[in-house]
Amino acid sequence: MKKSLIALAVVAASGAAMAQSSVSVYGIADIWVGKIKGSSAQAASGGVNTSRLGFKGSEDLGGGLNANFQFEEAIDLVNGATQDKTFKRQANVGLSGGFGTVKLGRSWTALDDVFGAANSGFDSALAANAVWQNGYTSAADAQIYYATPSIAGFSAAISTQLNGNVAAGDDKTTSMNLQYANGPIAAAVGYENAGFQKGTMLNGSYDLGAAKLLASYYTTKSDGGAKINSYQIGADIPLGSALTLSVGYASSKTKGDSESDSAFGVAAAYSLSKRTMLYTGFRAEDRKANGPDQDIFAFGVNHKF
Known part of the structure; x- marks a missing residue:
């Protein structure tokens, strides 16, 4: 009888622990069909969002503290392959x-x-800023990342790699951001020191209701001394409860060069539901510094689960 009571207590405690934890499987399936200038029609994965499969979970530790984990991989819908x-x-x-x-x-x-x-x-494969000549580090290994809570619309984050995990000859990446979002206004500044390159991003948006105005400016300087300045302006225009049109213009130029690269893009997205969207659009490029042009026309489907 005593053993049975102990067993019941263990089961009850286990049930309580399970009730305070959650694990979910999620993902995005996104594929488009289109044509890039100079090539045949093709299909490609990840037009609006990178196709992915992920697992994430959270455990309530009490006192407002939670333990979290997340594993996420990219999937190419053209052939089912994952990344390296x-x-x-x-x-x-x-x-x-x-x-x-x-x-x-x-x-x-x-x-x-x-x-x-x-x-x-x-922010898709149709975006005009595909002509930007300067890039950045999107993700990093062995990283410590910290983000503040939002206070009166302000929040900040910092991330850096641990020195002991950076291989000899490689560059350590450290970056930070400061954001503000309140009502129709959103603005952000971000900075990255990737060793070989330092970059600063400034962007913002203002929602007028009839349209949301968009603008961003990105400048980088490499160890070799090359400085690249890039910008883009645009607008997201709702044409109904389910249809949104987005237009944008972008330009990029290396300091000292006489020529720049630019592009104009138009994209439309139609929501079939909260999780499924159809999209289409084109980007017309004018690459005078780093040709050839890679004009694109495409349509695709994006499904979140």
């Missing part, structure tokens, strides 16, 4: 609470949090 690392997009564990969020492992950088926040074309 099983969980190249994310693989981390951490804690969150009133102090904010801390993550350890592979995760998005603080600059990535804000990089495409004000990008036209739904």
Whole structure:
């Protein structure tokens, strides 16, 4: 009888623990069909969002403290392949609470949090800023990431790699951001020091109701001394409860060069439901510094689960 009572107590305690924990499987299936200038019609994965499969969970530790984990991999819908690392997009564990969020492992950088926040074309493969000559580090291995809670619309984050995990000859990435979002206004500044390159991003948006205005500016300077300045402007225009049109123009130029690269893009998205969207659009390029042009026309489907 005593053993039975103990067993029941163990089962009850286990049930309580399970009730305080949650694990979910999620993902995005996104594929488009289109044509890039100079090539035949093709299908490609990830027009608006990278196709992915992920696992995430959270455990309530009490007192407002939670333990969290997330594993996420990219999937190519054209052939079903994954990237070179099983969980190249994310693989981390951490804690969150009133102090904010801390993550350890592979995760998005603080600059990535804000990089495409004000990008036209739904920050997709159709976006005009595909002509930008300067890039950034979107995710990093062995990273410590911390994000503050939002206070009066303000929030911030910082991420850095641990020196002992950076291989000899490689560059350590450290980045940070400061964001503001309140009502129709959103703005952000982000900074990255990737060793070989330092970059600063400024962007913002203003929702007028009839349209949301978008703008961003990104400047980088490499160890070799090359400075690249890029910008884009655009607008997201709702044409109904389910249809949104996005237009944008982008330009990029290396300091000292006489020519620049530019592009104009138009994209439309139609929501069939909260999880499924159809999209289409084109991007017309004028690459005078780094040709040839890669004009694109495409249509696709995006489904979140």
